[in-house]
Amino acid sequence: MLKEETLKKAQDGDLKSIEEICSSTWEDIYRFIYYKVQNRQEAEDITQETYVKALYHLQKNSVKIKQYTGFLKTVALNILRDKWRKKKRRGINVNIEAVNPEETAVEDAAEISAQRELIRNALDCLNEEQRMVIELRILKGYSVAETARIIKKKESTVRVLQYRALKTLASILKRND
Amino acid sequence: MDNNEKKISEYIDKLNAEKMPKEHECPEDSPELMELMDTVRKVRSLKEPALPEVDYPKKLARAVGGQLWQKAVTKKRRWAWMAGTAAIAAVAVIVLMLNFVLYSGRTDIVYAMEQAYKEVRAYHGILSIVETNLKGEETLQAMREVWADSEGRYYVKELTGFQKGLITVNNGEKKWQVSPEESQVYVFPAFPDPYRFTLELGNEIKDAKNAAQIKAAGEEPVAGRKATVFEVMPKGGETYKIWIDKETNLPLQRQSAMMNAIQYTVTYKSIEFSDNIPTELLSYDLPQGFEEIDENPELLVNNIEEAAEIAGFTLKVPENVPMGI
Numbered sequence: 001m002l003k004e005e006t007l008k009k010a011q012d013g014d015l016k017s018i019e020e021i022c023s024s025t026w027e028d029i030y031r032f033i034y035y036k037v038q039n040r041q042e043a044e045d046i047t048q049e050t051y052v053k054a055l056y057h058l059q060k061n062s063v064k065i066k067q068y069t070g071f072l073k074t075v076a077l078n079i080l081r082d083k084w085r086k087k088k089r090r091g092i093n094v095n096i097e098a099v100n101p102e103e104t105a106v107e108d109a110a111e112i113s114a115q116r117e118l119i120r121n122a123l124d125c126l127n128e129e130q131r132m133v134i135e136l137r138i139l140k141g142y143s144v145a146e147t148a149r150i151i152k153k154k155e156s157t158v159r160v161l162q163y164r165a166l167k168t169l170a171s172i173l174k175r176n177d
Numbered sequence: 178m179d180n181n182e183k184k185i186s187e188y189i190d191k192l193n194a195e196k197m198p199k200e201h202e203c204p205e206d207s208p209e210l211m212e213l214m215d216t217v218r219k220v221r222s223l224k225e226p227a228l229p230e231v232d233y234p235k236k237l238a239r240a241v242g243g244q245l246w247q248k249a250v251t252k253k254r255r256w257a258w259m260a261g262t263a264a265i266a267a268v269a270v271i272v273l274m275l276n277f278v279l280y281s282g283r284t285d286i287v288y289a290m291e292q293a294y295k296e297v298r299a300y301h302g303i304l305s306i307v308e309t310n311l312k313g314e315e316t317l318q319a320m321r322e323v324w325a326d327s328e329g330r331y332y333v334k335e336l337t338g339f340q341k342g343l344i345t346v347n348n349g350e351k352k353w354q355v356s357p358e359e360s361q362v363y364v365f366p367a368f369p370d371p372y373r374f375t376l377e378l379g380n381e382i383k384d385a386k387n388a389a390q391i392k393a394a395g396e397e398p399v400a401g402r403k404a405t406v407f408e409v410m411p412k413g414g415e416t417y418k419i420w421i422d423k424e425t426n427l428p429l430q431r432q433s434a435m436m437n438a439i440q441y442t443v444t445y446k447s448i449e450f451s452d453n454i455p456t457e458l459l460s461y462d463l464p465q466g467f468e469e470i471d472e473n474p475e476l477l478v479n480n481i482e483e484a485a486e487i488a489g490f491t492l493k494v495p496e497n498v499p500m501g502i
Contacts, residue, residue, distance in 0.1 A: 013245050019238035026234050034226035038218040040195035044229055044237075051241040059245070083201075112222075119219055138220045141193040144186055162189070163182040163213070170216040 007068070011058045021068070022051065029072045035112070036080055050076040122172040130165035137162055181210055188214050195227050230453065236328060286391060286407060286421065290382045293426035297378065299326035302448035304376060306338070309440045320446075324454040325377055332458040333374045347373070348459040355464065362463055364471040376443045381419065381428045385409055394418065399429040400446050 009017035029050055034043040054075045123131055129151070136147040137158070148155045184205070191198040198214075205211055230236075304321040319338025325331040328349060335343045342357040352365040373380055385391060390410040397406050397420065404420040411417075415434035422429045430444040463469055 013242060015238060015242045018242050018245075019235065022238040022241065023234040026237055027228075030229065031226055035222055036218075037197070037201065038221045039192050039197055040227045040229065042197040042201060043226070044233070045197075048237055048240050048244075051237065052244045055241065055245055115219075116223055119223060123220070134220060137189055137193075138217060139224055143190065143193075159182040159186050160179075163179070163185055166185065166213045166216050166220075169220065170212050173216060173219065174212075 007058070011055055018051075018055070025069050025072060028069050029076060032073050033076050033080070046076060046079055049079055053079065118173065118176050119169075122169050122176070125172055126165050126168060130161050130168065133158055133161040134165050134169070181207070181213075184210060185213055185217070189217055192217065192221060239328070286393075286405075286426075287382070287386050289426040290385060290421065290428070294327075294378055294382050297327055297427070297450055299324065299453045300378065300448055300450045301454075303336070303446045304374075305444050305446050306375070307442045307444070309435075309442065311435070311438045318441075321374070323374055323377070324458055325373070325379070326454050327379065329370075329373075329379070330454060330459060331373055331377065332454060345374070346459060346461075348461070351461055353461060355467070360466055361468050361470050364469060375441075376428060376431050376445065378427055381431065384411065385419065387412065396423075399444060402429060404429050 006017045006020050010021050026047065030043055030047045033046045033050070034040070037043055037046065050072055054072050057075070123134065126134065132151055133147060136142045136150060137144070142150065144155045144158050148158045151158070153161075184200075188198050188200060200211070200214060205214075301324050302322075304323055306318045306321065308316045308318045310316075317337075319340070320336040321338075322334045322336055323331065324333075329347070330349045331345075331347055333345045335341050340358075344355040346353055346355075347367055347370055350367055352367050352370055354363040354365070356363070385407075388409045389412045391407050394406045394408045397404060399420045399422075403423040405423060407419050407421060409417055409419055415436065417434055418430075418432040419428050420430035421427065427448075428445075429448075430442065432442045433440055
């Protein structure tokens with residue numbers, strides 16, 4: 001639990017207090033953002049933007065926050081949504097960030113594990129080859145060449161299998177939404 | 178191969194490399210493709226996230242603190258500007274318009290460099306420093322190995338030249354210089370650090386941004402890479418040239434103006450980008466048999482240009498060494 005004094009000092013730009021806040025809360029926020037963007041580079045950038053926006057907001061509005069992590073998650077979600085809206089304004093009407101506007105910042109662990117269960121079930125619906133390619137490429141992080149070597153297929157075949165598998169998964173997940 | 182299959186594959190590769198895919202910045206027009214990318218992320222969420230390095234919370238706090246401070250400064254400036262008269266505003270607009278007309282192109286290259294540098298976390302390069310005299314005779318003065326990151330930390334080792342073996346490091350907490358010849362380690366405060374090393378990418382871009390004028394001066398390859406040459410006129414000092422890599426939009430070479438009948442050309446003979454500087458290079462360790470000097474230490478430099486950068490003014494070299502020195 002963060003002390004009110006630490007928050008106050010951090011809002012005034014005190015580096016030690018900012019460090020204290022970051023050290024005690026960053027992992028929750030980072031994981032929350034990473035879950036949406038699925039890459040470290042973007043997650044680190046958005047985490048940083050989240051803290052800057054949150055502290056700046058508190059500086060300007062002098063409001064008291066009880067659930068600091070929840071507040072930070074809300075700010076992070078707003079940043080992700082803003083990004084999505086900007087993209088939409090450019091004439092693109094797809095949801096790049098996978099941010100569901102109905103999702104709340106306090107998306108609890110139960111929801112995440114339910115979502116994971118759905119994905120696992122969807123993976124089980126794939127045929128053997130497709131599931132293997134998805135596991136090797138996405139879950140284990142192998143390159144197309146490495147995957148091709150492991151499953152003894154051509155690289156072009158790996159790409160086709162991967163594409164078809166994702167199409168199947170997308171339609172299963174859509175049905176379950 | 179189907180273009181969409183290739184795009185999906187590249188998207189997966191980018192996420193596997195823990196980098197932001199370009200589609201997160203400029204989404205694809207195809208809703209089908211975007212849906213598949215969304216599915217990739219969903220599947221990937223079954224994995225444990227890749228966590229940042231151990232010192233991330235510290236880095237994060239520093240960056241957040243810095244940005245908050247910058248916002249406060251910008252806000253103050255904004256208020257000061259608003260308090261100005263309409264006449265001043267009008268003059269400013271005219272000056273801006275003139276700047277735009279006279280120096281169009283400057284913003285583009287500086288912006289391109291800034292954007293490219295934003296992507297850089299750390300880099301490792303080999304620099305050559307060549308001295309040219311009035312007759313056009315060139316002498317390789319030194320080769321230098323450099324490591325630097327976007328947090329301002331660096332490691333510089335002189336590979337050849339009269340200061341061969343000299344190592345200068347700033348790890349953000351402390352700056353030191355290891356002089357093998359004297360068996361001494363000079364210790365300095367990490368900040369302020371007016372000098373990093375010539376052709377440090379961040380400083381070079383900052384200099385270009387603050388310059389009074391930048392104009393394109395042709396194209397010329399550097400170390401086998403296609404580059405555009407720009408003449409940079411700083412707000413104070415002599416005009417110099419920089420070569421910008423056409424592919425990466427980052428500086429490759431810098432050539433100073435001829436001063437005291439000498440001109441320096443600093444070139445990246447090779448440069449590669451990485452996530453960080455190896456930790457062992459940034460950790461302070463007094464070598465056995467070395468003496469630590471932390472009172473009135475003197476920073477050794479390689480040439481007059483570097484000394485001028487630290488001093489903040491151009492140095493004049495006496496033609497004759499005064500008696501007794």
